Amino acid sequence: MLSQRGASRAGLLDIPWRYAPTQTYDREKNPGGLISFGMAEHVPMRKEMVNFINDKVTFTEDSIGYRAKPPSAARLPTALAAHINRNFNPHSPVDPNNVLTVSSPTALGGMLGFALGEPGDGILVSRPMYGRFELDYGVEADIKIIYADTELEEGFTPAVVPKFEAALKDAEQKGVKIRAVLIANPNNPVGRCYPVETLKEICKFCQKHQVHLISDEVYALCVFDTGDPDAVPFNSILSLDFSNLIDPNLVHFMYGFSKDFASGGLHLGFLVSKNQALLRACKATLRLHSASGAAVTIGAAVLEDQEFISNFISKARKNLALCYRIATVTLDNAGIRYIKGGNAGFFIYIDLSPYLPPESPEHPSQQEREFALAQRLLEGGVFLHPGEEHATSPGLFRLVFTQDEDILREGLRRQVVCHWIMCKAKRADI
Known part of the structure; x- marks a missing residue:
């Protein structure tokens, strides 16, 4: 038997979408695997840090x-x-x-x-x-x-x-x-x-x-x-x-x-x-x-x-600028809206509200509508965390762009395909 607080904490694991699924994509070994835009890691820079640790730490x-x-x-x-x-x-x-x-x-x-x-x-x-x-x-x-x-x-x-x-x-x-x-x-x-x-x-x-x-x-x-x-x-x-x-x-x-x-x-x-x-x-x-x-x-x-830090931060900033540019150009070309003015961190706050399912008995709340959209994206091979940033308006998702370039491009391609399918479905409904 658990204590009341132990049981309540264990229940956190049952909250839908609270934890990001693990990325399973590998271009050679698992090209159909999931690409996750949920985990805020600067993946391309990890090699720089690993090399420093292996070479310089005693x-x-x-x-x-x-x-x-x-x-x-x-x-x-x-x-x-x-x-x-x-x-x-x-x-x-x-x-x-x-x-x-x-x-x-x-x-x-x-x-x-x-x-x-x-x-x-x-x-x-x-x-x-x-x-x-x-x-x-x-x-x-x-x-x-x-x-x-x-x-x-x-x-x-x-x-x-x-x-x-x-x-x-x-x-x-x-x-x-x-x-x-x-x-x-x-x-x-x-x-x-x-x-x-x-x-x-x-x-x-x-x-x-x-x-x-x-x-x-x-x-x-x-x-x-x-x-x-x-x-x-x-x-x-x-x-x-x-x-x-x-x-x-x-x-x-x-x-x-x-x-x-x-x-x-x-x-x-x-x-x-x-x-x-x-x-x-x-x-x-x-x-x-x-x-x-x-x-x-x-x-x-x-x-x-200090020399390592200076070089590391300089390279990291160049990589962030590159990945941000790839992501925003792709979003712009696809007509996917996002919050402008970002210049820091690993993410773009994108607006997918046009693709939320309408309120219905099946999707009665803002949260359920975002969950449904996240599920559709997941079925398309890409993960975005729904509802975790607690905006006042529904349909805003945090897209983490700090992937290796080939994975970033593939994930964005999948998202654009999902976007196209959802737009087509919306037009069909009309």
Whole structure:
């Protein structure tokens, strides 16, 4: 017999479409296999990282021990602080003593939820937003993600604040105490960066209500040139002068190796905070979420090699720009709409609302209509995650374009074929 919470967590596995299916396509061995546009990995860059690890990393006894000894123990926090100080333009240099290393940003979400809130409390986000934050903060810490009803453009302007105000008031009227605001900067799934003025207004909102601000910046260096002169550049929350904005003890920065360094399987995440009480609380739960000694050794070696990082990020950005261009040109030629202005991350937010089945007894809700469309795409050999980014309008899907070029082109070809078939079916209905 399971506990009530154990049974409820096990039930998460039964929620339709919550977890992306595994890609099975192989051009030679399984050409009919599934191509997944659901998993946010920068696949073409993994070879660069693997080559570095095989050539440059030396393991020591500390790499496989329970706990590294000085000076090894300080090596990774020092390297991470130096990396942020070089690449994130912090207003005040990051002190290695304010860095906590964990197994992943995903694990860190649960740790922060546990430390900042009580079971049933809420963390406020705008729409659309990465849907698996619900799992990160909810599975262990039992923290709710509360969605402000923002239209897409509002989330990137100071207009987001009145929507936060309304959502906070509504939540508290329902007995849910808001403990923090969570932003993903660059945004997931829209692929845009937050303007400085919007970041400042969000800081002021958090200060006014004395709630924490968590800035998830795992895509920080995955910003690329799209040729759009109006694209907003990346500005880290750490680049702001918090004077007259917010108590620095309320601001917490999240980072990791999964996106900027194409190493999700390495399981390395970081918290940067000046809040010593929070760091202490997270250290108390670290025994459940600590990074492996081997991962720490690899992470330190990568971050200490400035030449490698410079070359890696430069190559990654060129590849992102190439894949983005291939995807957007294909979508444009097929007449598939998508949200413009993206210049960061691994995804394009596409609008498939014209192809949703109509409301019916079989498909009574927005969610069921998106599920039905996802099933049709799956039958065509391509996967897109339905409904996970919680937009206010139905039919928006996150397409992850960071595949090897031949797989990206084949997946897009399949999607265009599905698009053509659905358009033909729509015309037949008319």
